[in-house]
Amino acid sequence: MKAAFITEPGPADSIQVAEQPDPTPGPGQVLIRVYASAVNPIDTYIRSGAIAMDLPQPFVPGCDAAGVVESVGLGVKGFAIGDRVWCTNQGLLGRQGTLAELITVDEGWVFKLPEPVPYEDAAACALVGVTAHLGLFREAQLTPGESILIIGGSGGVGSMVVQMAAAKGARVITTAGSEAKAQVCRDLGAEEVILYKEESIAEKTKAFAPDGVNVFWETRREPDFDTAVDLLAGRGRMVLMAGRDARPAFPVGPFYVKECSLHGFVMFKASPTEMKTAAEDISDWLASGKLSANISARFTLEQAAQAHALQESATLEDSSQLAGKIIVNLNTESLP
Template sequence: MKAAFFETTGTPEVIRVGDLPTPQPKESEILVRVTVAAINPLDAYIRGGLAPMPFPKPAITGTDFAGVVEAVGSGVTRFKAGARVWGSNQGVLGRQGTCAEFVCTDEKWAYPTAEGVSDEQAAAAALTGITAHLGLFHRTKLQAKEFVFVNGGTGGVGSMVIQMAKAVGARVICTVGSDEKMALARELGADWVVNYKTEDVGARVKDATGGAGVDVWFETVPPTDLDKTVEIMAPRGRIVVMAGRAARPVFPNGPFYVKGLSLFGFAMFNMTAAEQQVCADDMGRWMAKGAVKALVGARFPLAETAQAHQLQEDNTIRKAGTLSGKIVISPT
């Protein structure tokens, strides 16, 4: 099979595209013919050596996938050959990735693709959607009518946070960096959109919440100033952090505990299959009825996976601002 892989960490140029043996499903695994794969910042971190993690050699890159079950292992009970499926959690913790014509995955990491949902949408929504769901519902127990603030409303995770929060009746405030992205965030359902480059974020949040403050703050970028975050939180508010491996912001201990705040951190790939299944079930329903959609920012053929990594790295690490949404890869 054709695959995009690397044998040592480094710049995007370490990625090669060539032939590798087609994997065979073990007892609890399914073999999926990949129609669409997707990459994430995590893929760039792993390939670049910034997220030390065991990986096979050669290591196929890519976290997310959608496609059709080609074969199943002897112990598989959830899927049969011919079923449309999607999933994530590949390319991490020693598992092979998805930028290939085929991928083997344990059936617990795969989910049925809902009728009417395209493979591109399913793959593009995978990691970012599960991440957003975990933060909003598993960690902070978001409720209807609460105020949610998300930094980067048109990013992969941020766009999912907006839509999922609105799906349960919450009120959403987000930041963006351009007029074009302001319009996109509003299309996604954000109630208030703030241009962080030209507006006072704290003042706008105070105005939006009537001075009450934010109930859930979802931080999708490396935090740099927790003082400002804590200042605009509502009493007993919840803060989510899930980005910024090297971030070391000063922690405002006094105002944090006086307000009775909570701080939640998590990495999606460390969450259990059962925890992520809950996310996938909701996502399937929401995507089927059009309440949640993935933003696709760029499309690449398998042969240009290195260029896709470069685009991801430029925007994740260098903050180029040239990408809104997910990068998808077509193996065929």
């Protein structure tokens, strides 16, 4: 099989693509022929060494994949050869990743993919979809009729949060850096979009929700707690999913007087049961059209280094080149 891999942490151009031995599923594992994978910011952090993890040698990066079950290991009962599936949470904590034509994945991290859903869409919605679901429903416990402000509604996670919140019956206001991105957010279900480069987030949010928003979803690496707490309603919930090195000031008094709560989480620490709960909703919503993939760029496996470079540029340099997910297509010649 062909795979994209590194032999040690380094820049995007350290990624090599070459033939590697086909993996064999061990007990409780599923062998998947991958048709689509996705690139996430965390993939670039691990590949570069910005987040230190013990890596197998050579190491295949990538968290997300969608494809078809090629074979199953001893004891696997939930999957059979030929099943359409998707997965996430790979390429982390010593696990091999998904930028390969064949991958082995523990059964507990694999989910059924309904027939109408394209492999690209499933891969694009995997990590970001599970992240959005955990943050909205396990952490913030969003309910119908509540209001939510999402910073960056056209991004990978943000676009999932917008759609899931709207599907839940919440009132959604979000931010965007251009009118084109604002229209993407409206199409995904946002009731109001703030063009943050020319409009005040605080003023527009207060006009939208005079008593404050119930949930404030922060996607930036440097949270603005003063603004967030000011905009939250009583017992409002703020969700954090980025900003590993941030150390911003925090308005303790206004926060506790309003009885607000702060929810920080990372999806790769979710249990298999929590992941499955999220995955079942995501698969159902993809099949019914309530959830759609926001794909911005496509690459081949041979272009894996370019895909990583684009993601890195968008994440670290705030590049405007990306307004959604990056997909890497594999095994296209034998696509069923």
